[in-house]
Amino acid sequence: MTKRILVVEDNDLNRKLFCDVLRAGGFSVEPVADGNMALERARFFLPNLVVMDIQLQDVSGLDLIASMKGDAQLCEVPVLAVTAYAGKGDEERIREIGAEGYLSKPVSIGPFMAAVRGLIDAT
Numbered sequence: 001m002t003k004r005i006l007v008v009e010d011n012d013l014n015r016k017l018f019c020d021v022l023r024a025g026g027f028s029v030e031p032v033a034d035g036n037m038a039l040e041r042a043r044f045f046l047p048n049l050v051v052m053d054i055q056l057q058d059v060s061g062l063d064l065i066a067s068m069k070g071d072a073q074l075c076e077v078p079v080l081a082v083t084a085y086a087g088k089g090d091e092e093r094i095r096e097i098g099a100e101g102y103l104s105k106p107v108s109i110g111p112f113m114a115a116v117r118g119l120i121d122a123t
Contacts, residue, residue, distance in 0.1 A: 003120050004028045006047040008038045008064065009082070010056050014105075018051055018082075021109055022116065035059035039067055042074050049119050054083035054094060062097050069098035078119040082107055 005027045009015040012033070019029045030045045032038050035056035042050060050068065054061035061081065068074045078100040085094070086104035094102055100122075101115045 002026065002028045003048040004030065004045060005116070005120075006030045006032060006038070006042050006045055006050045008032045008035060008050060008056070008061065009053040010035065010058070011053070014053070014082075018112075021113065022051075025113055025116070027116075027120075035061065035064060038064050039071065039074070042068065042077070043071075046073075047077055048123055049116065050077055050079045051116070052079050052081050052099070054081055054085055062094065065094075065097045065099055076123075078123060080115055080119055082112075 005022050007015055007018045007029060009018060010033050015031050019031050022029045030041060032041050035058050052061045052065060065079050080101035081094045081099040082103050084105045091102045101119050103115055
């Protein structure tokens with residue numbers, strides 16, 4: 001069965017790149033540009049993985065991750081945080097919120113796909 005990945009990214013170019021690369025890798029992808037729609041779309045799409053931008057325009061990706069992890073339907077879905085936050089302690093803080101994976105931007109395709117496959121294979 002094709003694995004499903006929800007991509008929450010408000011930057012059009014990044015969202016398109018992530019989605020194109022994931023589709024080329026054989027995944028079914030659901031893009032979300034508006035962070036306020038992320039949880040609703042996740043409940044409908046039932047992803048095997050969520051790729052989450054942390055610095056969204058309308059809502060914090062950290063808040064979305066915390067909400068997902070507190071939601072009975074979504075709490076087991078792994079999250080790969082992709083963020084420009086790459087300062088000291090940021091990865092630890094993001095993982096403490098509940099993200100299972102972390103990549104700092106700019107993201108290279110090889111490490112991105114390795115992280116995606118690692119999290120998908122662990123489920």
